[in-house]
Amino acid sequence: MANEAAARLKINHLLTTAGWRLLDEGDLRANVHVEAKSDAGFADYLLFDSQGFPLAVIEAKAPAKNPLVGKEQARGYAKDHHVRFVFLCNGEESYLWDVATGDPEPLTHWPSPEALEAKARVQATGKSAFVDPYRARGLLASEAVADDYIARTQDSHYDEHASWKNSALRPGYIAELKLRFLRPYQVEALAAIQAAVGQGRSRFLLEMATGTGKTLTSAALIKLFLRTGAAHRVLFLVDRLELEDQAQKAFVAQLARDYRSVIYKQHRGDWRQAHIVVTTVQSLMASDRYKEEFSPSDFGLVISDEAHRSISGQARDVFEYFRGYKLGLTATPRDLLRGIWAKETGISEFELEKRVLFDTYRVFGCESGVPTYRFGLLDGVKGGYLVNPTVLDCRTDKTTQLLSEQGLAFEAKDEDGNDVAETFGKRDFERTYFSPETNQSFVATFLDHALTDPITHELGKSLIFCVSQSHAAKITNLLNQEASRRWPGRYQSDFALQVTSSVADAQAMTVRFSENTLGGKTKMVNDYTSSRVRICVTVGMMTTGYDCADLLNVVLMRPVFSPSEFIQMKGRGTRLHTYEWTEPKTRQRFAHKKTGFHLFDFFANYEFFEAEYDYDAVKPVPLSRAELGVHDDKFEVPKPLGSVIDDSPDALKATNWITIGVDGMKIDRLFWQDFSTQVTDDADIADAAARDDWDRVSSYIHERLLGGEGGASPIAETDTSDRGRSLDVIRTLLARRDGPALEALFAKLFGRSIQLPTKQDLLTQAFERFARMHPPRPEALDDVRFFFFSYVGEPRIRALIDEGRLAELNSTALTPDRLKRVPDWRGIVKALQTEVDWDRFGA
Numbered sequence: 123m124a125n126e127a128a129a130r131l132k133i134n135h136l137l138t139t140a141g142w143r144l145l146d147e148g149d150l151r152a153n154v155h156v157e158a159k160s161d162a163g164f165a166d167y168l169l170f171d172s173q174g175f176p177l178a179v180i181e182a183k184a185p186a187k188n189p190l191v192g193k194e195q196a197r198g199y200a201k202d203h204h205v206r207f208v209f210l211c212n213g214e215e216s217y218l219w220d221v222a223t224g225d226p227e228p229l230t231h232w233p234s235p236e237a238l239e240a241k242a243r244v245q246a247t248g249k250s251a252f253v254d255p256y257r258a259r260g261l262l263a264s265e266a267v268a269d270d271y272i273a274r275t276q277d278s279h280y281d282e283h284a285s286w287k288n289s290a291l292r293p294g295y296i297a298e299l300k301l302r303f304l305r306p307y308q309v310e311a312l313a314a315i316q317a318a319v320g321q322g323r324s325r326f327l328l329e330m331a332t333g334t335g336k337t338l339t340s341a342a343l344i345k346l347f348l349r350t351g352a353a354h355r356v357l358f359l360v361d362r363l364e365l366e367d368q369a370q371k372a373f374v375a376q377l378a379r380d381y382r383s384v385i386y387k388q389h390r391g392d393w394r395q396a397h398i399v400v401t402t403v404q405s406l407m408a409s410d411r412y413k414e415e416f417s418p419s420d421f422g423l424v425i426s427d428e429a430h431r432s433i434s435g436q437a438r439d440v441f442e443y444f445r446g447y448k449l450g451l452t453a454t455p456r457d458l459l460r461g462i463w464a465k466e467t468g469i470s471e472f473e474l475e476k477r478v479l480f481d482t483y484r485v486f487g488c489e490s491g492v493p494t495y496r497f498g499l500l501d502g503v504k505g506g507y508l509v510n511p512t513v514l515d516c517r518t519d520k521t522t523q524l525l526s527e528q529g530l531a532f533e534a535k536d537e538d539g540n541d542v543a544e545t546f547g548k549r550d551f552e553r554t555y556f557s558p559e560t561n562q563s564f565v566a567t568f569l570d571h572a573l574t575d576p577i578t579h580e581l582g583k584s585l586i587f588c589v590s591q592s593h594a595a596k597i598t599n600l601l602n603q604e605a606s607r608r609w610p611g612r613y614q615s616d617f618a619l620q621v622t623s624s625v626a627d628a629q630a631m632t633v634r635f636s637e638n639t640l641g642g643k644t645k646m647v648n649d650y651t652s653s654r655v656r657i658c659v660t661v662g663m664m665t666t667g668y669d670c671a672d673l674l675n676v677v678l679m680r681p682v683f684s685p686s687e688f689i690q691m692k693g694r695g696t697r698l699h700t701y702e703w704t705e706p707k708t709r710q711r712f713a714h715k716k717t718g719f720h721l722f723d724f725f726a727n728y729e730f731f732e733a734e735y736d737y738d739a740v741k742p743v744p745l746s747r748a749e750l751g752v753h754d755d756k757f758e759v760p761k762p763l764g765s766v767i768d769d770s771p772d773a774l775k776a777t778n779w780i781t782i783g784v785d786g787m788k789i790d791r792l793f794w795q796d797f798s799t800q801v802t803d804d805a806d807i808a809d810a811a812a813r814d815d816w817d818r819v820s821s822y823i824h825e826r827l828l829g830g831e832g833g834a835s836p837i838a839e840t841d842t843s844d845r846g847r848s849l850d851v852i853r854t855l856l857a858r859r860d861g862p863a864l865e866a867l868f869a870k871l872f873g874r875s876i877q878l879p880t881k882q883d884l885l886t887q888a889f890e891r892f893a894r895m896h897p898p899r900p901e902a903l904d905d906v907r908f909f910f911f912s913y914v915g916e917p918r919i920r921a922l923i924d925e926g927r928l929a930e931l932n933s934t935a936l937t938p939d940r941l942k943r944v945p946d947w948r949g950i951v952k953a954l955q956t957e958v959d960w961d962r963f964g965a
Contacts, residue, residue, distance in 0.1 A: 125184035129213030133167070133182055136216070140232040142169065151417065153235055159391070160202030162195075168203060171239045173354040174394040174420060178207035178238065185212050190226060197221055203395060204382065207238065261350040263320035267312045269304045272342050272376050302376065305507065306918075307497045308339045312346060314495035315449075319352075323494075327429070327450040327486035331499040332693030333508050333671075336451045337369055340425055341376040343449065348381060348397055353422025353446060358400045360427045361437070361666075363629045368669060369427065370400045390415075403437040412440045422446040428453070428666045429486070438485075450486045452493075453666075453693060499689075499696065500786045505918050506934055508696040510782040511676070511721035513728045514571055518563045520772045524548045525726050530555070532766055544766065548681040548725055552589040554765040558596075559772040564679050564724055565600045567774050569608070571722075573674040576714035577703045578646035581617075582674030583635075584657045585694055589680040591622045591661055597679060598659045616641045618657035621664065632663060636670040650703045665690040671697035674719050681725040685789055688731055695719035715933075728780065731789045885915050896953055902945050909944045912936040913954060923951060 134144060143152045151174075158168035158179070167180035181196035183189050189210040196208045200221050210217040210226055217226035218233075233241065304312075315326050330336050340358070347353040358373075360366050366385055373383040383398035386405055393399050399421070406412035421444050429450030441448070483493065502508030523530035529545040532555070546555040573582045588594040598620040605617035619640065621631045634640040634653070641654035652672070658664060665687065676695040682688045699716040721728070889910050898906040912919045912935060922930050931938050941947060 125186060126182060129182050129185055129211065130166070132213035133180060133211055136211070136232045137167075141234040141236075149417075158199075158203065160199055162198035162202045165196075165199035165203065167209075169207075169235075169238070170394060171242070172235065175354075175397075176203045176205045176395050177235075177242060178205055178209060179203060180209040180211060183210070183212040185214050187212055189215050189217055193219070193226065207242065258351040259319055262347065262352040263316045265316065265346060265350050267309060267316070267342070267346065269306070269309055271304060271309075271312070272338070272345065273303060302338060304338070304342055305335065307501065307505070307507075308335060308342065311339050311495040311497065312342055315343060315346075318494050323487060324446075325448045325450075325485075325487040326494040327452065327483060327488050329452055329493040329496045329498070331497060331502050331508065331696070332453045332690065333669075333697035334497055334502050336427070336453070337372045337669075338376065340369075340427070340449075340451065341373055344373070344398060344423070344425075345377060345380070347423045347447065355396070355421050356398045356423045356425065357421040357444065358398060358425045358427065359403050359406075359437075359441065360400070361403055362663075363402060364632045364663075364668065365427060365666075366400055366402050367633055373398055373400065394420075403440055406440045407436060412443055416444070418443055418445045420444065423449065425449045425451065427451050441485075448486065453689065499693070499790045500784070502696070503786065504784050504916070506916075507698065509698060509716060509718045510784070510786060511692060511695055511719050513721045513723055513780040513782060515723050515726060515728060515776075515778040515780060516564075516567050516571075516774065517724070517726070517776050518560055518772045519775050520557055520560050520768070521548075521551075521724060522775050524551060524555075532768060534766060551681070551725075552593040555768065556765065557768045557770075557772055559768075559770065561593075561596055561600060561679075563772050563774050565597065565604055567724075567777070568675070568677055568722055569601075569604060571720065571777070573720050575644075575646075575652060575674070576701050577650055577712060578644055578652065580612075580644065580646050581656045583653065583670070583672050584675035584677060585664060585670070585673055586618075586657060586659045586677040587665075587680055587691055588659060588661055591620075591624050593679070594620050594622050594659045594661055601657060601659070613654075616655055618659055619655050621658045621660045623663065628663060631658070632668060636668070638672070647703060649706055664694065668694060669697070670694065671699040672701065672716070673697075674716070675722065676719060677722040677724075678727055679722075679724050682727045682730075685731055685735065688727055689789060692721055695721065728787065732787060735789075885911050888914060892954070896950070899945060902943075905940070905943045906945070906950065909936065909941070909947055909950065910954075913951065924955075 137154055138144065142154050143150060144154045144156075146152050153170040153172075155168045155170070156166070158165045165179040166182040168176055169178040169180070171177040179196060179199045181189070181192035181199070183192050189212045192210055193208075196210060196219075200206065200208050206220055206222040208219040208221055208226075209229070209232075210219060216229040216232065218229045219226035311328055311330070315328075318326055328336065328339065330339065344356050344358075347356065358369055360369060370383060370385050373381075377383065377398070381397040382395065383400060384393055384396040386393055386399050386401035389396065389399075406416075423446055424441060424444050426441060426449070429452045486494075488494065499508060499510075503510050517525070520530060524546060525548055529547045531543060531545050533541060533543045551557075551560075568584075568586075569581065572584060574580060575582045586594075586597060588597055598618045601618035602613070602615045605613050606615075619631065621628050621635070625631070631640055635655065635658050638651050638653045640658075644650060644652045644654050664670075673695045676692060678691065682691065696719075697716075701712075701714045701716070703712045704710070705712070889907060892910060893903075893906075913923060914920070916934070916936075919931065919934050919936050922928065922934070928938055928941065931941060944950070
C-alpha cells in the first residue's frame with residue numbers, strides 16, 4: 123500500500139504538470155476525482171472533460187508491478203463510467219489505452235485536458251474541434267427531423283460528446299427497446315422549435331393538451347439538441363415525484379441507446395456522467411443545492427415540465443440560475459390565466475408577484491400569448507389522438523340547493539335548544555357542511571353508471587377527486603363497503619384505495635395504478651393486464667401530468683373553481699387505449715379500442731365553465747391555492763366552529779347525460795375568443811363595424827394581424843392550432859375577395875345575429891353537389907356519404923388514403939372493412955381531388 127501511495131504521488135504530479143486540476147481553482151472546478159465509485163469497484167482516478175463528462179480512468183499500481191497487470195480491472199471501470207480512455211501507471215511507466223479501438227501504448231508525456239479531449243473528439247467523430255455556438259445553432263435549425271427521429275440509431279455525424287459510445291460501452295442499454303415513432307404534430311412541434319432557433323430565439327413554449335405526448339416530444343427535442351451539439355447536457359425539471367419517475371422511464375426507453383439519463387437524487391455523486399438529469403425542482407431548492415452543486419453552465423438546455431407550476435415562486439430562481447436554452451411544457455392555455463397579472467388596487471405586492479409568475483408565456487418570451495407551438499385538446503380529438511368525455515351531470519336534492527343562488531338552508535337546534543339556521547353553498551361541502559347521505563348517493567350513482575372494462579366487465583379503472591383527505595377517506599370506505607355488498611367475496615377492501623399525501627407509499631401507488639399492478643392483477647380473467655384495484659380516490663396528487671391511459675371514469679366529487687385545474691382533471695381520461703387479451707386455451711385475441719370516457723360531475727363544474735365562468739374578467743385575489751391552479755392535497759381547511767352534520771336522506775334528483783362532440787367544451791374553444799378580442803378591442807375597428815365598413819375591418823386584419831401582402835403574421839405564422847388555421851381561412855377569404863363570407867365572419871365577431879355555417883353544413887352542401895354530379899347506387903348511398911364525409915372532412919384520413927397507408931385506417935372511424943363497402947372508392951377519390959374546392963370548403 124505504501125508503494126502504491128508513492129505511485130499516486132507521482133501520478134498527482136504528472137496530472138498537475140499536464141494541466142489537470144485535482145482541486146477547485148476559483149471558478150474552475152476540479153476535473154480529477156479520486157476513488158470514483160462504480161459497480162466494478164473504485165477507480166483510482168476519474169478524469170472529466172470541459173463539459174463535465176467522464177473522459178478517462180487511471181489505474182495506479184505499485185512501482186514493483188507492471189502497470190499492464192491492471193488492464194482488465196481498468197476495462198471494467200471504463201465500461202461502468204462510459205469512457206474509452208484508460209491510463210495505466212505505476213509511477214515509473216505509463217500507458218494510454220483506447221479501449222474501443224486499440225491496445226495500450228507507452229506514454230512519455232501525459233496529455234493536457236484539452237489535448238485528451240481533442241483526441242477523443244477526433245477518434246469519435248472524425249472532427250478536430252467542438253461545434254461553436256453559432257454553428258451549433260445552424261445545425262439545430264437545419265437538422266432533418268421525421269417521424270422516425272427517435273427510432274434512428276445514433277451516428278457520429280454531429281456527436282461531439284460521445285467518446286464512450288462504442289457499442290460495447292453504451293450505458294443503460296436495454297435489449298428490447300420499445301421505440302416510438304413521432305406523430306405528425308410532434309414533428310411539427312420540433313420544426314417550430316427549429317424555426318424559432320433560426321430566428322435567434324433561445325426560449326420556447328410548447329402548449330400541448332394532456333395526452334398528446336409531451337414527454338415523447340421532449341425526448342425527441344433532447345436528442346435534437348444533444349445530437350447537433352446545441353446542448354451538452356439537459357436538465358428536465360418537474361414538480362412532483364411521480365412525474366420524475368415517469369419522465370426517467372420514458373427517456374430510458376427512448377434514448378438509452380445513445381444518451382444516459384439519471385434521476386438526480388439517486389445519482390448526486392455522479393450526475394455529471396449523464397447527458398440528461400431529471401429532478402424535482404424541490405430537490406434543487408433544498409439548502410440552495412442548485413447553487414452549491416451546479417454551475418450556471420452545467421446544462422445547455424433546461425426543460426420545465428408543467429411549466430405553469432414548476433417555475434412558480436422560488437422555483438423560478440432555480441430555473442433562471444442556469445444559462446442556455448429554456449423550454450417550457452404546459453397543457454394550460456394562457457387564455458385561462460388572462461388578467462391575473464393586471465394591477466388592481468388593494469392587491470399586495472406578494473399577491474401581484476404570484477400573479478406575474480403565473481404568466482408562463484412571458485417567462486418563455488411569448489408575451490403575445492401565442493406559444494412556440496400549440497396542439498390543443500380539440501386538435502387531438504379531431505386528429506383521432508384523444509377522446510372526449512360523456513359528461514354525467516348528477517345532482518341530489520341537497521347539491522341542487524347547494525348549487526343554487528339561494529344556497530341550502532339548514533335548520534337545527536344548538537346546545538341550548540335554540541333554533542338556529544345557516545345557509546351553505548357548494549364551497550362549504552365537506553368543509554363546514556357535512557352530509558353522509560350525500561356521499562352515499564354519490565357512490566351509488568357512480569357505481570350504477572360507470573363504464574366497465576370491455577374484457578372483464580368489472581368496473582373500469584377510475585379516478586375520483588375529493589374535497590379533502592378526510593373526504594377521500596370517507597368515499598374510499600363507502601366504495602369498498604358497497605363493493606362488498608354488490609360483489610360478495612370479489613374484493614378484500616381493495617376495490618378502492620385512498621391515494622393522498624397522508625397515505626404511506628402514495629407516490630408509488632400512482633405508478634402501480636398506471637402500470638396495472640396496484641393490488642396485483644385482476645382475478646376476473648386470467649393473463650389480462652389490469653389492476654386489481656379499480657379506483658384511486660385522491661384530492662390533487664394525480665392531476666398534472668399523470669398518465670394512465672386505460673382510465674374509463676373520472677369523477678368530480680368536489681366543486682372546481684380553477685379552469686386550469688378542471689382541464690387537468692378531465693384530461694386524465696382523454697388518452698387513447700386498446701384493451702387486449704388473448705384467451706389462454708383457444709389463443710383467440712380480443713381487442714377493444716377506447717372511444718370515450720365518463721366524466722361524473724356532482725357539482726355542475728361543466729355548467730359553471732360552460733355558462734357562468736367569465737374568461738375575460740380580471741381574477742380577484744385567489745381564495746386558495748386551488749384557485750391559483752396549484753391544488754395540493756396537503757392544503758386542508760380546518761373545520762371551523764359552526765360546522766354541521768346533516769344526517770337527513772339525500773336521494774338522486776337528476777342525471778343529465780351530455781355528449782361532448784368534436785367541437786369540445788367552451789373551455790377548449792378559447793382560441794376563437796382570443797382572436798376576436800384582438801379585433802373587437804380596437805376602438806377604430808369597432809366604429810368601422812358599427813358603420814358596416816367591412817373593408818376597413820378587412821384592412822385591419824389583413825395588415826395588422828396577418829402581416830399584409832407577403833408579410834409575417836404575428837399570430838398565424840407561429841400558431842398551427844385551430845385558431846391559427848382559422849386565421850389562415852381568413853387570409854384565404856381576403857385573397858379571394860370573398861365579400862359575403864367575410865361580411866358574415868366579421869358580423870359574427872361583433873355580435874351580429876348572423877349564423878356562420880358549421881363544418882357539418884359545409885360537408886352536407888358539398889356532398890349534395892357531388893352526389894348530383896356522381897349519383898351513387900341507392901343501396902350504397904349511406905356508405906358513400908360516410909366515405910365522403912371522412913375523406914373530405916378529416917385531413918388525417920385523407921392523407922392515409924392518398925398515401926396508400928390503408929392499414930392505418932384501423933385507428934380511425936373509416937376502417938378498412940368499412941372502406942371495402944364503398945363501391946369504386948378510388949374513383950370517388952380521383953373525382954374529389956379534381957372537383958372539390960378545398961379553399962372554399964375550408965373557408
